[in-house]
Amino acid sequence: xxxxxxxLLLSFLLLSLALAACGxxxxxxxxxxxxxxxxxESGQSEPEGSTDPAPATEPATEPAxxxxxxxxxxxxxxxxxxxxxxxxxxxxxxVPLSEYTQVLYWNGNSDYAKLDFRKVRxxxxxxxxxxxxxxxxxxxxxxxxxxxxxxxxxxxxxxTGFVRDGIPETNLKKNYYGVTEDGTVYxxxxxxxxxxxxxxxxxxxxxxxPVGSGERSGGCEIGPCYRELxxxxxAVLEAQGYSKVFDDEFDGEELNLDVxxxxxxxxxxxxxxxxxxxxxxxxxxxxxxxxxxxxxxxxGWYGVMLGLKQRYCRGYFEASIKCSENMGRxxxxxxxxxxxxxxxxxxxxxxxxxxxPGGAELDILELFGDGVTNCIWVSGVExxxxxxxxxxxxxxxxxxxxxxxxxxxxxxxxxYYRIYLDGMLITCTNHAYGTxxxxxxxxxxxxxxxxYVIPTDTVREMQVEYLRIWQR
Numbered sequence: 312x313x314x315x316x317x318x319l320l321l322s323f324l325l326l327s328l329a330l331a332a333c334g335x336x337x338x339x340x341x342x343x344x345x346x347x348x349x350x351x352e353s354g355q356s357e358p359e360g361s362t363d364p365a366p367a368t369e370p371a372t373e374p375a376x377x378x379x380x381x382x383x384x385x386x387x388x389x390x391x392x393x394x395x396x397x398x399x400x401x402x403x404x405x406v407p408l409s410e411y412t413q414v415l416y417w418n419g420n421s422d423y424a425k426l427d428f429r430k431v432r433x434x435x436x437x438x439x440x441x442x443x444x445x446x447x448x449x450x451x452x453x454x455x456x457x458x459x460x461x462x463x464x465x466x467x468x469x470x471t472g473f474v475r476d477g478i479p480e481t482n483l484k485k486n487y488y489g490v491t492e493d494g495t496v497y498x499x500x501x502x503x504x505x506x507x508x509x510x511x512x513x514x515x516x517x518x519x520x521p522v523g524s525g526e527r528s529g530g531c532e533i534g535p536c537y538r539e540l541x542x543x544x545x546a547v548l549e550a551q552g553y554s555k556v557f558d559d560e561f562d563g564e565e566l567n568l569d570v571x572x573x574x575x576x577x578x579x580x581x582x583x584x585x586x587x588x589x590x591x592x593x594x595x596x597x598x599x600x601x602x603x604x605x606x607x608x609x610x611g612w613y614g615v616m617l618g619l620k621q622r623y624c625r626g627y628f629e630a631s632i633k634c635s636e637n638m639g640r641x642x643x644x645x646x647x648x649x650x651x652x653x654x655x656x657x658x659x660x661x662x663x664x665x666x667x668p669g670g671a672e673l674d675i676l677e678l679f680g681d682g683v684t685n686c687i688w689v690s691g692v693e694x695x696x697x698x699x700x701x702x703x704x705x706x707x708x709x710x711x712x713x714x715x716x717x718x719x720x721x722x723x724x725x726x727y728y729r730i731y732l733d734g735m736l737i738t739c740t741n742h743a744y745g746t747x748x749x750x751x752x753x754x755x756x757x758x759x760x761x762x763y764v765i766p767t768d769t770v771r772e773m774q775v776e777y778l779r780i781w782q783r
Contacts, residue, residue, distance in 0.1 A: 395519065395529040401443055403465075403533045404494030411496070412463040413439075413449040416470030417503070427504070427701055434507030435469070442514040442528055467496040469506045477535075486736055488513060489537035502737040504703040512538070542734035543722070548781050553627055557619075557780035561596045566617075574616040574754065582612030582759035589615050598757040600635065600645030600771035614645055614759040622654075622750035623780060628675065629720035629731075631776035635757065636713045637680035643762040645771040649676040649719050651751045664699075664743035665689040671747045675730055676719040682706045683719075685730045687742040701742040705732060716776055723747070753780070 401408035413435055417428060432449060439447050450463070452470075459474045471481050477491030481499060488498040488509050498509045511522045516538075518528035541547065559570060566589055573586040585607045590597045600614040607613075634647035653670025655661045661669030665687070672688035682704045692699040722729040728746055730738040757773050 396532055399530040400532075401445065401518075401528075401530055403490060403496060404492070404535065406465050406494050408443065408447070409445055411447055411465045411467050413447050413467045414463065414469065415449060415451050415506070416455075416458075416468075416472065417451050417453060430701065431503055431506055435510055438507060438511055438514060438522055442518050442520055442522055444527055465494060467498075469498045469510075471499050471501065473497060473499075479537075484733075484735060486540040487538065490533060490535050492535050500737075501705055501735075502703055504701070504738055504740070505736065508739040509540075540736055543720070543731050543736070544734060548627055552783045553781040554783075555779060556626070556782050557621070558777065559596075559779075560594065560777045561591050561775065562594055563591060566591050566596070570619060570621070572618055572620050574618045574752075577608055579614065579616075579759045580761050581763060582614060583608045584616050584759065585613050586615070588613055588757065589617055594776070596755070596775040598635075598647075598755065598773040598775075600757045600759070600773075601769065602767040612645075612759055612763055614757040616754060616756040616758075618755075619753045619778075622752055623651075623782070624748065624750045625723050625725070625746075625782065627720065627722045627781040628753060628778075629718055629780075630676075630755065630778045631716050631718050632676065632755075633714070633716045633774040634676075634678040634712045635771040635773045637678055637771075638765065640679035642680070643760050643764040644680070645760060646680075646758050647676065647678045647773040648674065648754070648756045648758055650674045650754050650756070651721075651723075652754060653747060653749060653751045660691040662690040664692045664745075665747050666744050667691060668749060670749045670751050671742075673721060673723065673728060673747070673751070675721045678712050683712060683732060685738055687728060687740060689743045692743050699743060701740055703730070703738045705737055716774070753778070 396402075403411065415432070415435065417431075432451070436447070436449055439445060447467070452462070455472065458472045461475065466475075468475070468478075471483060475491060475495050475497070476493065477495065478489075478497045479487070479499075483501045486500045486502075486505060486509065488496070490496050496513075498506055498513075500506060500509060514528075515521055517533045518531045520526045520528045559567065573584065573589065576584050576586065583606060587607060588599045588601075590599075596617075598615050598617065600612070602611070603613050604610050628651065630649050632647065632649060635645055637646050638644045651673040653662070653672065655669040661667055662671060663669070665671035669690070672686075674684070674686040674688070677684045677686070684702060684704045686700055686702045688698055688700050690698050718731070718733050720731040720734075722731070723746060725746065727739050727741050729736055755773075755775060755778070757771065
């Protein structure tokens with residue numbers, strides 16, 4: 312009896328310590344769920360537009376298991392039906408994997424100059440070696456005439472546009488891959504930077520070893536198949552344990568200053584930031600960029616930086632935005648941006664590759680007229696002086712970003728930053744040393760430029776239908 316009582320007391324003590332380590336929890340929340348910890352002081356009034364009394368940061372946890380992203384969603388992502396052969400060999404439709412050549416189509420013109428080619432190239436080759444022990448030849452092609460001309464007997468193709476028997480017609484609204492009846496392997500995505508991630512999914516499923524685990528596959532036999540990454544929607548978020556903690560639909564007649572603040576008012580590049588450039592009209596947030604002869608800080612170009620007062624660490628961040636028109640990168644024009652910034656950006660070694668107290672700059676959207684760009688900025692990376700960036704520029708999907716509303720989003724968890732355009736994954740990265748662990752500020756901005764060349768009667772306008780934040 313005494314032994315049983317001692318065990319019960321010990322279990323209660325361990326449970327109490329575990330709860331304390333995870334932060335305070337409201338024992339009787341009205342909705343039956345736990346409230347996330349907040350960076351706001353207790354007693355501060357609840358911001359209007361928030362659906363949670365204290366939205367802020369997720370508690371630090373061990374890295375979560377990679378959620379399945381393959382459709383159909385009602386089936387497991389990896390069914391593990393691909394048992395390794397007894398001889399430990401790797402074959403695709405009966406052909407040894409060692410006889411395959413990886414072919415990467417890479418457009419080398421200036422539109423893609425910011426893409427990190429080495430990261431893609433090394434990602435493909437290093438993942439292959441770590442999972443299989445094989446070193447496949449990787450060929451880079453830059454001529455679209457090669458799309459319809461088979462150059463190698465056994466091919467693993469990365470690129471949109473390749474034409475082979477059995478490969479689906481190119482669809483720039485999807486991320487997909489597969490194996491044809493004759494053994495050709497193909498990967499298609501509008502984002503070059505996503506190819507290592509798709510290759511990783513392929514190796515994990517068919518070779519049966521999670522990449523980065525330190526293990527090596529015992530072989531695999533791969534047959535014809537097709538896989539497609541599902542788009543991200545509310546149902547997928549809820550299935551992964553996320554719930555909405557903030558929602559501003561901009562339904563009022565003016566901006567809710569209990570929730571929002573203008574940031575960096577005053578001189579900015581060759582212009583100024585000012586609160587006068589923000590309004591709420593017809594259910595939309597409006598940010599304007601223009602030349603004012605009698606502006607708040609004198610004559611000149613005026614834009615605005617708008618940020619949430621509440622800081623967040625991790626979660627899902629989504630906004631519906633119609634971007635301003637823009638002449639293109641380097642033309643001295645305003646540009647629309649949706650991004651998240653750390654508390655002490657790039658001061659000395661504070662960023663420490665993104666995981667230090669300075670965090671990282673997470674650019675979910677920047678539109679320069681020549682493509683949608685997202686980027687992760689950090690400092691303190693070993694061997695790199697100053698800032699280090701991983702940039703992804705999306706082209707070919709369309710040029711109507713200043714004519715129509717699109718959704719721009721980021722899922723930021725313990726493992727990756729995943730950036731989405733209209734629910735489609737376009738970037739998956741943990742650039743440098745991992746994802747930021749600190750609370751950061753969410754920003755929507757009409758950025759001022761250097762070297763303006765647009766006429767002084769030009770008015771640029773960025774519109775936002777909503778901003779929503781989800782957390783686990």
